[in-house]
Amino acid sequence: MxxxxxxxxxxxxxxxxxxxxxxxxxxxxxxxxxxxxxxxxxxxxxxxxxxxxxxSKEALFAQILERLWDNSMDGLDLAYRGDRPLRPQLLELVQQKLRLLHDDNFVDLARVAIAAAIHSPERAQDMVARMGVREEGLTVWIRAAAADGRLKTDDPLFAAMQMQGLVKGFAFWPQITLGLPPLNAAQQKQVAESAVDMFLAYYAES
Structure with missing residues (x-):
C-alpha cells in the first residue's frame, strides 16, 4: 500500500x-x-x-473534550464474565477508572470544561451527556451481571451512578473543586476496595 x-x-x-x-x-x-x-x-x-x-474556539474546545472523553473510555469496556467472581471484575473496572482520574491532563481539562460550562448551560448539558456515554461501560457490565442473576437491580444505570459516586467523591470532585492532590496508591486501593465491597454488599445476590 x-x-x-x-x-x-x-x-x-x-x-x-x-x-x-x-x-x-x-x-x-x-x-x-x-x-x-x-x-x-x-x-x-x-x-x-x-x-x-x-x-471557532467553541469547535476547537469541543474537539478537545471529545479527546478527553475518548481517553476516558480506554480500558473501561471490560466485558462481563459469567465464569469469574464479581469482585475482581468490578475491582478491575474501578481501578482503571482511578488511573484515568489520576491523570493530570484529564483533571486539568475537566476543571476547564466545568468552569466553561458554568457560563454556558448548553455546553454543560452536552458535557454531561458525553460523560454519561463514556461511563456506559460500567452500566453495561452491571446490566449483564443482573441479567445473569448475580446482581439484584432492575435499574443498572442508577446502580452504575452510585458506583461512580463512591469513586468520584474521593478521586475526582475534591481534586476538581478544591484543588486537592490526587490519591496516592494506597488511597486508590482503599477507595477501590471499599467502593466495590459496599456495592456488592447491597447488590450481589447471596
Missing amino acids: SSPPAPARLTDRKRAAILDAAVAEFRHAGYETTSMDRIAARAGVSKRTVYNHFP
Missing part, C-alpha cells in the same frame, strides 16, 4: 500541533481567557491555519 502524500501528513501534523497547543492554553489560562491567537502562536502556525481546521 502506497504512503499518503506529504501535504496530508503535514496537515495532520498541523492539526495535532493545534490541538496540543489548545490543550496547553486551556489548561494554563482557562476557557474564557484563551484566544485563537494564543493557540496559533503556541502551535507555530498562522491564525488562518487554526481557523481552517476549527471554525
Whole structure:
C-alpha cells in the first residue's frame, strides 16, 4: 500500500500541533481567557491555519473534550464474565477508572470544561451527556451481571451512578473543586476496595 502524500501528513501534523497547543492554553489560562491567537502562536502556525481546521474556539474546545472523553473510555469496556467472581471484575473496572482520574491532563481539562460550562448551560448539558456515554461501560457490565442473576437491580444505570459516586467523591470532585492532590496508591486501593465491597454488599445476590 502506497504512503499518503506529504501535504496530508503535514496537515495532520498541523492539526495535532493545534490541538496540543489548545490543550496547553486551556489548561494554563482557562476557557474564557484563551484566544485563537494564543493557540496559533503556541502551535507555530498562522491564525488562518487554526481557523481552517476549527471554525471557532467553541469547535476547537469541543474537539478537545471529545479527546478527553475518548481517553476516558480506554480500558473501561471490560466485558462481563459469567465464569469469574464479581469482585475482581468490578475491582478491575474501578481501578482503571482511578488511573484515568489520576491523570493530570484529564483533571486539568475537566476543571476547564466545568468552569466553561458554568457560563454556558448548553455546553454543560452536552458535557454531561458525553460523560454519561463514556461511563456506559460500567452500566453495561452491571446490566449483564443482573441479567445473569448475580446482581439484584432492575435499574443498572442508577446502580452504575452510585458506583461512580463512591469513586468520584474521593478521586475526582475534591481534586476538581478544591484543588486537592490526587490519591496516592494506597488511597486508590482503599477507595477501590471499599467502593466495590459496599456495592456488592447491597447488590450481589447471596
